[in-house]
Amino acid sequence: MSNLKQPTGYKYSLISNILFPTMDLFYGRATTFSKLKVLELIARIPYQSWEHNFFVWLTHKYGKKEYVERAIEEMKMARAAQDNEQWHLFILADLINQFKIKENFLLHVVLPQIIAFTYFYIISIVHFFKPEWSYKLNADFEYHAENAYKQFVEDNPQFKDQKVESSFFKYYGNVENLADLLLKFAEDERHHKEESLAMIQKIKLENKKS
Numbered sequence: 001m002s003n004l005k006q007p008t009g010y011k012y013s014l015i016s017n018i019l020f021p022t023m024d025l026f027y028g029r030a031t032t033f034s035k036l037k038v039l040e041l042i043a044r045i046p047y048q049s050w051e052h053n054f055f056v057w058l059t060h061k062y063g064k065k066e067y068v069e070r071a072i073e074e075m076k077m078a079r080a081a082q083d084n085e086q087w088h089l090f091i092l093a094d095l096i097n098q099f100k101i102k103e104n105f106l107l108h109v110v111l112p113q114i115i116a117f118t119y120f121y122i123i124s125i126v127h128f129f130k131p132e133w134s135y136k137l138n139a140d141f142e143y144h145a146e147n148a149y150k151q152f153v154e155d156n157p158q159f160k161d162q163k164v165e166s167s168f169f170k171y172y173g174n175v176e177n178l179a180d181l182l183l184k185f186a187e188d189e190r191h192h193k194e195e196s197l198a199m200i201q202k203i204k205l206e207n208k209k210s
């Protein structure tokens, strides 16, 4: 799917409207397994960044019960989601190996590491000053990923007949075929998006109270 095509009924933030087309410039408009793998590598980052922020803050604020309660809830979400994203990443990397897909070392190995490193600190800073903005950026990313997976399956009906196997299924769960696997990933992304949107509502509510 072209990342320029914004699905209806959901509004991306300005930064997402710049981010996704920029990624298309580097990785092409069409969805590929390699492009999805790059997205998954980056998708783990916000969750690790949030967890890291809370971990550091708790070093100072461990005695403030209200703060600890908030940290527990958000860290729990972030830990579960980053693990889930890792299974997506490991399984896609495994499939790319199995399918013998040729990758470009700079585009698919080096650049994603640089993006991931930079993204970690951007999210960390935004989360520190304006947590709801970091959750919105992540919700956009998740919504984009959900639609990329769905469109990829729609564009490739043969995936329904393609059996798929990975040693990581013992952690992630088994699926019947490649289409089911990618749609299961899409469902995970939808869940991640909803969690981030719920966090925004929670923060807005807390801000109103204080």
Ligand SMILES: [Fe+2]
Pocket (backbone or CB within 6 Å): 040, 043, 084, 085, 088, 145, 185, 188, 189
């Ligand atoms: Fe994912």
Ligand SMILES: [Fe+2]
Pocket (backbone or CB within 6 Å): 043, 085, 142, 145, 188, 189, 192
């Ligand atoms: Fe996700």
